[in-house]
Amino acid sequence: MNPAADIPLWVAVPTALLLLLGAGLALVGSLGLLRLGSFYERIHAPTLGTTLGIASVLAASMLYFSALQTRPVLHEILIGIFMVVTTPVTLMLLARAALYRDRTEGSRDVPLPSPPPQRPGTDASAPDSVIVQSGAEKGRQGL
Amino acid sequence: MSRWRTIVVPAAGLLAIWLLLQGSLSPGSVILGAILATGAAWVLMALDPPASSFRRPRAALGLAARVAVEVVRSNWAVAGIILGRGRRPRTSGFVRISLDMRAPYGLAALACIITATPGTVWVEYDSSENSMLLHVLDLIDGEEWVRIIKERYEAPLMEIFE
Amino acid sequence: MTAALLGWSILVAQLFLGLGMGCAAFRLMRGPRAQDRVLGLDTMYVNATMLLLTFGIRTGSTHYFEAALVIALLGFVATAALAKFLMRGEVIE
Numbered sequence: 001m002n003p004a005a006d007i008p009l010w011v012a013v014p015t016a017l018l019l020l021l022g023a024g025l026a027l028v029g030s031l032g033l034l035r036l037g038s039f040y041e042r043i044h045a046p047t048l049g050t051t052l053g054i055a056s057v058l059a060a061s062m063l064y065f066s067a068l069q070t071r072p073v074l075h076e077i078l079i080g081i082f083m084v085v086t087t088p089v090t091l092m093l094l095a096r097a098a099l100y101r102d103r104t105e106g107s108r109d110v111p112l113p114s115p116p117p118q119r120p121g122t123d124a125s126a127p128d129s130v131i132v133q134s135g136a137e138k139g140r141q142g143l
Numbered sequence: 144m145s146r147w148r149t150i151v152v153p154a155a156g157l158l159a160i161w162l163l164l165q166g167s168l169s170p171g172s173v174i175l176g177a178i179l180a181t182g183a184a185w186v187l188m189a190l191d192p193p194a195s196s197f198r199r200p201r202a203a204l205g206l207a208a209r210v211a212v213e214v215v216r217s218n219w220a221v222a223g224i225i226l227g228r229g230r231r232p233r234t235s236g237f238v239r240i241s242l243d244m245r246a247p248y249g250l251a252a253l254a255c256i257i258t259a260t261p262g263t264v265w266v267e268y269d270s271s272e273n274s275m276l277l278h279v280l281d282l283i284d285g286e287e288w289v290r291i292i293k294e295r296y297e298a299p300l301m302e303i304f305e
Numbered sequence: 306m307t308a309a310l311l312g313w314s315i316l317v318a319q320l321f322l323g324l325g326m327g328c329a330a331f332r333l334m335r336g337p338r339a340q341d342r343v344l345g346l347d348t349m350y351v352n353a354t355m356l357l358l359t360f361g362i363r364t365g366s367t368h369y370f371e372a373a374l375v376i377a378l379l380g381f382v383a384t385a386a387l388a389k390f391l392m393r394g395e396v397i398e
Binding site: 025028029031032035036038040041043044045047048050051052073074075077078081084085087088089091092095096099110111113 | 160163164166214215218221222225226227235237239254255257258259260261262263264265266267269276278280
């Protein structure tokens, strides 16, 4: 007995599209783990799945169960809230851990802890920001 | 006023989560949830969270809408990069941005917004310089990223939290 | 008609998610560094959450939702603890 038999078509089509979109984005994000070159590039890849990807799958699930049980089913929002709150935290923790490990090993591909100390009197002309391109900084000493 | 808010806001959030998990609005689950949520929020007070000055809910809604649009847009951009569309050489790199905002909740919100947007990750915060380190997947012009972060996100967040 | 449409799209979505888990598992095993493995594990958790949600849609049962919620919670705790471990060498100080 298939529960999907009594779902109207106007629910089934968006459910199917949202599922395919979400799963496709998750797949692309996971492929990014394979295809991108360095850790700091790879850390961008899973955000595809954790933002729009899971949002689409949750929307599909909400739509489908609301139609199946003929009442609004909203508890999927909880997973959404939870993902929104936790994903940035885990990624930031991982990025900081990776940066810390690279610095202790003296890697040249990561910027130093803070901009070089300023001599007194040069504060007024201090640049607003310092751009550090990865791999472009040669000759810098590690920690 | 602020003491009242530090209890009621978390309690309302916990009650909403409870009701969503229960999947019902029956009086029993509302009363039980309200008791549990108030108790939990009261326990949270013991942690003594720093006071926030959250103002302008309308600006917050506008910012949330802009972030949602930006997340969808950068999803497509990053998916394109991973699948190898547009065969131009791509560099990724770090940008250090000095911030004007000092409000802790505002900084936390900024960090979450930046990291949740595909293509940018908040890597590090230096509290003595009040600067942050950003990693960008597709870095063309670092100065442009400084401008984007400061104008698009930091200015509205300062308006909301400071 | 609708059952076939849904059935096929769920099947394709599950194949996508399974492939994604495979990619993440490859990164988990190959490394090259510990942070890459943790990132792979985190991605596997997210994909597993989505896979459980699609199983829920396939069977029409809401029990999978609870499992998905638990997996999402565990994924966060595990990744946060592992990142802390990478940084300090200890989880509890």
